[in-house]
Amino acid sequence: MASTVASGRIRAVLFDLDGTLVDSLAAIVAGLGDTLERYAGRRPPRERIVAMVGLPLSKQVAVLDPVPPSEDAIRERVRFAETRFAAHSHLEAVFPHTKELLNLCRGSGIPTAIVTSKTRTEFEAFRTRHPWVEGVDAVVCSTDVERGKPSPDSALLARSLLEVSSGRVVFVGDSTFDVACARAAGCEAWAVAYGAGDRRSLEASLPDRLFEHPRELLQELRKAIDLHPCHARN
Incomplete structure (x- = not known):
């Protein structure tokens, strides 16, 4: 992997949510498939939907339109998609070691911080099902910024909220959109190959680290912290 960030004490860790901390791929594929079938008249193949994971929902719901839909139409589709994701939420599962990482x-x-392509409405519904997310210090959703991933806006906002404008910041995600977002925001890009992202595409994006299992991510983070410890918080 290409390493572009200097070693040293980690000042903050930004986590993508879907495919990184939570295995929500089945719920996303089902909910987005329902939405595209309703508004585009057809349900794309699973692999086509998987390739969209990581993009803001406002882009996902319009991907099959030959002409960009109006803002009102996009808002309607987003609201419908949010209801379908909630309907399929029983398919979610927290990855092993997620709570240990936090x-x-x-x-x-x-x-x-969690830096997610979920809308704020989606995330608040997720929070009620997964109260462990209260353990993070900040959450940035796609609707909190003008440009979602792969733009750096969400990661830059997270850095600002955590007050870490400089120093070593690690961004952990499962898609090439996460890697691009991390790079553009001056973060170290740690990619996980157990989420929705295609492994070959992840490798081609040249993350600083690539992990096959959540256990490996936990071990590497613990090792990095042990090398440069800092004071615990209450």
Whole structure:
């Protein structure tokens, strides 16, 4: 992997949500498929939907339109998609070691943020199902910024909220959109190959680290923290 960020104490860790901390691919494929079938008249193949994962929902719901739909039409589709994701939420599963990752950061004094392509409405519904996300220090959704991933806006906002404008910041995600977002925001790009992202595409995006299993991510983060410890927070 290409390493473009200097080593040293990690100042903050930004986590993508879907495909990184939570295995929500089945719920996303089902909900987005329902939405595209309703508004475009056909349900794309699963692999086509998977390739969209990581983009803002406002882009996903319009991907099959030959002419860009109006803003009102996009808002209607987004609202419908949010209801379908909620209907399929029973398909979600938290990845192994997710809570350990967050606890490790908190216990080591490292602030964390979730940087997600979910809308704020989606995330608030997710929060009610997964109260462990209260353990992060900040959450940035696609609707909180003008440009979602792969633009750096969401990661830059997270850095601002965590007050880490400089120093080593790690961004962990499962898609090439996450890697591009991390790079553009001056973060170290750690990619996970167990989410929705295509492994070959992830490798081609040249992340600084690439992990096959959540356990490997936890081990690498613990090792990096042990090399440059900082004070724990209450």
